[in-house]
Amino acid sequence: MNWHIFLTSRGWAAILGEKGAISASVLPIPRADLDRRIESTGLPNRLIAEHDNSHPVINQFRAYYEGAVIEYWGAELNLEAFPCFSRQVMELVHTIPYGQIMTYAEVARAIGKPGAARAVGQVMKRNPLPLIIPCHRVVASNGPGGFTSPGGVQTKLNMLQWERENLHREL
Numbered sequence: 001m002n003w004h005i006f007l008t009s010r011g012w013a014a015i016l017g018e019k020g021a022i023s024a025s026v027l028p029i030p031r032a033d034l035d036r037r038i039e040s041t042g043l044p045n046r047l048i049a050e051h052d053n054s055h056p057v058i059n060q061f062r063a064y065y066e067g068a069v070i071e072y073w074g075a076e077l078n079l080e081a082f083p084c085f086s087r088q089v090m091e092l093v094h095t096i097p098y099g100q101i102m103t104y105a106e107v108a109r110a111i112g113k114p115g116a117a118r119a120v121g122q123v124m125k126r127n128p129l130p131l132i133i134p135c136h137r138v139v140a141s142n143g144p145g146g147f148t149s150p151g152g153v154q155t156k157l158n159m160l161q162w163e164r165e166n167l168h169r170e171l
Contacts, residue, residue: 001016004016007062020075023128057075070098073132089119093133098166105120121146
């Protein structure tokens with residue numbers, strides 16, 4: 001398993017994958033922060049050149065931050081290590097369309113676990129694949145809820161606003 005490090009218009013990002021399956025992603029952050037985070041995993045990494053377009057998911061990741069509306073990632077997600085409930089939550093959240101949101105309670109009901117909204121929030125807190133599994137599109141019924149990626153809730157709000165603006169440009 002290798003980290004693939006690449007530059008986006010918003011900073012350095014990374015995807016962890018093996019044999020076409022993706023296990024983790026890191027949203028854009030400064031390179032030094034990304035290097036520290038990846039080094040802490042002890043896994044090898046590979047720098048993907050800025051003009052290397054041979055990685056479809058990386059191309060989409062970069063395109064997202066250029067304003068592209070990404071409807072389908074076409075990536076195999078490696079979620080085998082997670083309990084059934086967590087996989088169900090992540091698989092459902094993976095299908096939330098660009099620019100739309102669901103509440104934690106709606107996600108819980110959609111997977112047949114009404115009353116598990118807090119548990120959904122805990123799964124989203126540990127989401128290994130931000131952006132690809134768009135946890136930023138899952139909100140509390142009374143506000144944005146939390147967000148553990150760099151920048152916290154403000155990053156979540158910025159991403160939701162960015163998507164709304166991009167959708168309006170597409171119309």
